[in-house]
Amino acid sequence: MAMTLKLNGATRDVDAEPGTPLLWVIRDELKLTGTKFGCGVASCGACTVHLDGEPVRSCQTYVEDVEGAEITTIEGLNSDVSTAVQQAWTELDVVQCGYCQSGQIMSAVGLLTENAQPTVEEIDSYMDGNACRCATYQRIRAAIQRASQIMEA
Amino acid sequence: MTLNTSRRGFLKGAAATAAVLYVGARPDGAIAAANAEGAMLNPFVKISSDGTVTAIIKHFEKGQGPATGLTTLIAEEMGVPIEDVAYEFAPSDAGIYNNLLFGPFQGTGGSTAMANSFMQYRQAGAAARDMLLQAAANAWNVEMVELSLEDGIIKGAGHEAHLAEFVGTAAQIAAPAEPRLKDPSEFKLIGNEAVRRKDTPPKINGTATYAMDLHLDNQMIALIAHSPRMGGLVAGFDDSDAKGIKGFIRATELPNKAGVAVFAENTWAALQAREALVVDWDFSAAEARSSDEIRDQLLAAVNADPEYNVTGTDQAQVAASIDSAATVLDETFYFPLLAHAPMEPLTCTIEATADGGVLLHDGCQMPTGPHMALSQILQLPMEKVQINTLFAGGSFGRRATPTADYQVEAALAFAVTDRTRPVKLVWTREDDITGGYYRPAFAHRVRVGLDEAGTIVGWDHRIAGQSIMKGTPFEDFAVHDGVDHSSIEGVPDSPYAIPGQFVGLTDVAKATTVLWWRSVGHTHTAYVMETMIDMAAKAAGRDPVAFRLALLKGGETDQARIAGVLQLAADKGGWGKAADGRTQGIAVHKSFGSYVAELVEISGNAHDGVQIEKVTCAVDCGIAVNPDVIKAQMEGGIGYGLGHAMRNEITLTEGAVDQSNFPDYEPLRIGDIGAIDVHIVPSAESPTGVGEPGTPPSAPALANAIAATGQRVTSLPMVNNGVSFS
Numbered sequence: 001m002a003m004t005l006k007l008n009g010a011t012r013d014v015d016a017e018p019g020t021p022l023l024w025v026i027r028d029e030l031k032l033t034g035t036k037f038g039c040g041v042a043s044c045g046a047c048t049v050h051l052d053g054e055p056v057r058s059c060q061t062y063v064e065d066v067e068g069a070e071i072t073t074i075e076g077l078n079s080d081v082s083t084a085v086q087q088a089w090t091e092l093d094v095v096q097c098g099y100c101q102s103g104q105i106m107s108a109v110g111l112l113t114e115n116a117q118p119t120v121e122e123i124d125s126y127m128d129g130n131a132c133r134c135a136t137y138q139r140i141r142a143a144i145q146r147a148s149q150i151m152e153a
Numbered sequence: 154m155t156l157n158t159s160r161r162g163f164l165k166g167a168a169a170t171a172a173v174l175y176v177g178a179r180p181d182g183a184i185a186a187a188n189a190e191g192a193m194l195n196p197f198v199k200i201s202s203d204g205t206v207t208a209i210i211k212h213f214e215k216g217q218g219p220a221t222g223l224t225t226l227i228a229e230e231m232g233v234p235i236e237d238v239a240y241e242f243a244p245s246d247a248g249i250y251n252n253l254l255f256g257p258f259q260g261t262g263g264s265t266a267m268a269n270s271f272m273q274y275r276q277a278g279a280a281a282r283d284m285l286l287q288a289a290a291n292a293w294n295v296e297m298v299e300l301s302l303e304d305g306i307i308k309g310a311g312h313e314a315h316l317a318e319f320v321g322t323a324a325q326i327a328a329p330a331e332p333r334l335k336d337p338s339e340f341k342l343i344g345n346e347a348v349r350r351k352d353t354p355p356k357i358n359g360t361a362t363y364a365m366d367l368h369l370d371n372q373m374i375a376l377i378a379h380s381p382r383m384g385g386l387v388a389g390f391d392d393s394d395a396k397g398i399k400g401f402i403r404a405t406e407l408p409n410k411a412g413v414a415v416f417a418e419n420t421w422a423a424l425q426a427r428e429a430l431v432v433d434w435d436f437s438a439a440e441a442r443s444s445d446e447i448r449d450q451l452l453a454a455v456n457a458d459p460e461y462n463v464t465g466t467d468q469a470q471v472a473a474s475i476d477s478a479a480t481v482l483d484e485t486f487y488f489p490l491l492a493h494a495p496m497e498p499l500t501c502t503i504e505a506t507a508d509g510g511v512l513l514h515d516g517c518q519m520p521t522g523p524h525m526a527l528s529q530i531l532q533l534p535m536e537k538v539q540i541n542t543l544f545a546g547g548s549f550g551r552r553a554t555p556t557a558d559y560q561v562e563a564a565l566a567f568a569v570t571d572r573t574r575p576v577k578l579v580w581t582r583e584d585d586i587t588g589g590y591y592r593p594a595f596a597h598r599v600r601v602g603l604d605e606a607g608t609i610v611g612w613d614h615r616i617a618g619q620s621i622m623k624g625t626p627f628e629d630f631a632v633h634d635g636v637d638h639s640s641i642e643g644v645p646d647s648p649y650a651i652p653g654q655f656v657g658l659t660d661v662a663k664a665t666t667v668l669w670w671r672s673v674g675h676t677h678t679a680y681v682m683e684t685m686i687d688m689a690a691k692a693a694g695r696d697p698v699a700f701r702l703a704l705l706k707g708g709e710t711d712q713a714r715i716a717g718v719l720q721l722a723a724d725k726g727g728w729g730k731a732a733d734g735r736t737q738g739i740a741v742h743k744s745f746g747s748y749v750a751e752l753v754e755i756s757g758n759a760h761d762g763v764q765i766e767k768v769t770c771a772v773d774c775g776i777a778v779n780p781d782v783i784k785a786q787m788e789g790g791i792g793y794g795l796g797h798a799m800r801n802e803i804t805l806t807e808g809a810v811d812q813s814n815f816p817d818y819e820p821l822r823i824g825d826i827g828a829i830d831v832h833i834v835p836s837a838e839s840p841t842g843v844g845e846p847g848t849p850p851s852a853p854a855l856a857n858a859i860a861a862t863g864q865r866v867t868s869l870p871m872v873n874n875g876v877s878f879s
Binding site for chain 1: 216217352353355356359362366399420494495496498544547548581582583788789791792793796814815816820821822823824825826
């Protein structure tokens with residue numbers, strides 16, 4: 001079924017059946033593979049994208065529900081917050097295998113957009129749904145705090 | 154005097170040439186070089202005529218850092234800025250890219266990437282540097298010793314030029330047999346904490362390509378319907394309900410009857426089609442036991458005479474000295490099956506090549522294994538099978554099965570097609586969690602006798618579990634006189650001076666498909682040794698750190714190094730100075746040649762909820778090539794060890810795995826550990842592993858901290874054995 005999505009600031013025509021998770025439309029149809037498949041049940045956060053600026057798990061978001069919404073993937077990040085987050089991730093070399101990091105960054109940008117100076121408790125609470133099997137968590141926490149500093153500067 | 158000192162400047166002035174300098178090794182290990190005409194297919198470093206230096210990385214990158222580490226070695230010895238050195242993953246060639254510690258086998262594991270590459274990649278970089286210097290010396294008619302190469306610039310004797318200028322002439326010079334390696338005092342990159350990971354940029358903007366991200370033209374997605382019980386075989390299937398799913402192509406039984414391959418045009422269609430498939434399974438040869446039965450079998454084994462006497466000591470004599478001791482500790486331990494669950498589910502793609510062969514695209518941990526397996530299954534000569542190694546989204550051991558399990562599955566799926574379309578095999582998280590290859594379950598029973606002065610007088614240690622190595626190509630390497638070293642490592646070779654130690658091992662019959670899991674045998678042996686030592690210290694009325702140090706005074710290097718990290722962790726973590734409401738536990742262990750101590754500080758207690766507030770780690774891994782990568786590996790290894798000890802286990806009911814995805818195999822989350830502080834012991838020893846050694850001490854250190862609140866845990870995971878976490 002033909003649908004039109006607003007993705008990363010552009011209009012994209014896609015052919016997808018209703019009920020298809022947005023994740024697979026993004027990855028298989030639009031071939032934007034920065035958004036990852038990790039669990040398929042919204043339990044790991046690797047598939048996190050923004051819908052109208054809010055982080056959602058794209059594996060449990062159905063394509064027919066997002067027509068008209070602004071979808072942003074890791075490839076489309078382009079804001080002061082995302083620049084600060086990616087700079088902080090670079091400064092602290094947060095990544096190891098890296099597979100979860102798109103989702104971590106999408107969530108971190110979501111957090112700092114709504115709360116520019118989160119406490120450690122607020123970071124831990126907000127990021128709780130983003131699993132990292134390499135356990136890069138303490139660098140993630142530190143990078144979010146560093147990004148907050150960069151944003152303030 | 155040459156004035157073109159920048160690469161850009163040189164390029165402007167130079168005629169474009171196709172010169173390339175390759176430096177690598179011959180199959181006998183000697184340094185060799187070639188130019189573009191002489192083409193060396195598989196070098197360690199290549200230098201293009203524009204001055205671009207590319208390191209060829211023989212180890213796959215799953216986050217543990219070889220892309221940065223091996224590039225560091227090349228850049229260091231060549232004298233070029235590491236930022237300017239590109240890297241590529243090596244193709245499959247066991248003659249050139251073999252792991253020097255594995256024999257004629259290319260692969261990554263056992264925390265050996267840096268240990269086996271350290272001299273080899275330095276020599277390649279140094280040879281390239283010497284050849285460039287010699288070429289410059291020839292051109293300037295000066296002696297090579299008058300010249301140096303730093304930051305990509307060759308200078309000396311009044312001359313100065315970018316190395317790019319001499320690539321063509323250097324490629325005509327024979328490689329030096331023994332290039333001069335830098336003295337450690339000359340290192341600029343090795344040991345420099347400011348060196349950044351080479352793989353960070355593509356991993357923070359979505360451009361890094363993992364095997365899961367590969368999308369070849371005309372590819373088919375293949376999902377496999379696996380038996381719900383281990384070892385079940387396909388008796389038949391009905392795909393009528395799948396036929397209405399848009400994008401479904403067909404379902405075909407795999408030739409080995411281990412599953413049904415579901416082919417589709419895209420992943421979502423394949424997922425739906427597999428769901429719609431009805432498979433009739435033959436369970437006659439399938440596993441029928443539950444994990445409770447396996448557990449009972451292991452516990453019975455450690456209470457009986459062991460199959461193998463590992464230490465060769467007199468068991469009766471050791472038992473007698475324990476029986477007559479003033480204090481006897483007698484503890485039984487149990488460790489469950491564990492899944493690896495790397496973040497990227499298993500996947501790989503096979504496509505036909507123009508020469509009638511195939512190309513495997515894979516986050517490939519052990520290229521030689523799948524290379525041989527694909528050659529056999531697809532009936533192709535070895536040279537017609539190629540491997541393109543991509544980033545791997547974690548492994549923890551899972552991508553390195555002796556059977557090349559998932560690559561074989563992809564090959565079988567490819568084999569039942571007409572081979573015209575690339576086949577991308579995709580595993581889901583459910584396939585991963587239920588798909589076998591677990592850390593084997595193990596039981597230990599330990600009796601320790603102490604005299605009235607609190608001195609250990611006897612240590613009777615029985616271990617039972619399923620051998621990882623027996624029946625694999627690694628058997629000759631790891632099994633001696635029937636004893637699989639990976640079942641007992643860390644016990645008979647403990648650096649502690651333990652008089653009268655008996656170690657016995659019993660292999661249990663095949664229960665499940667088992668596999669090394671980050672730090673292998675040390676996952677359970679370190680827990681047992683380090684909690685028993687803690688209990689012995691308590692029984693002796695001694696401080697746990699002082700008690701350990703007293704057992705490490707024999708003057709052996711191992712003892713000195715392990716005492717060094719123990720003391721450092723104790724000092725940096727404020728041992729004995731926990732804040733009010735906090736409790737500490739410590740553990741230290743040697744694995745993969747490295748020494749790691751960890752001090753865990755918790756708040757709360759087992760009944761009301763434990764919170765891990767802080768972990769202080771000290772590591773001695775020889776020369777610290779990339780200190781920040783080492784710290785990251787310690788942080789990750791600690792998290793991996795603690796998360797599983799806290800709450801993970803794989804259980805079976807009548808041969809079927811009870812867990813299926815992260816909700817019931819809950820990963821460590823960000824709030825589970827407060828802070829981790831890593832300290833590296835300065836060392837001039839050869840580099841040793843860092844991927845695994847951070848894991849073993851973490852769980853016993855936590856257990857010792859919890860024990861100090863009154864609850865001693867001897868079976869894992871902790872949440873199923875009386876400990877709650879906040």
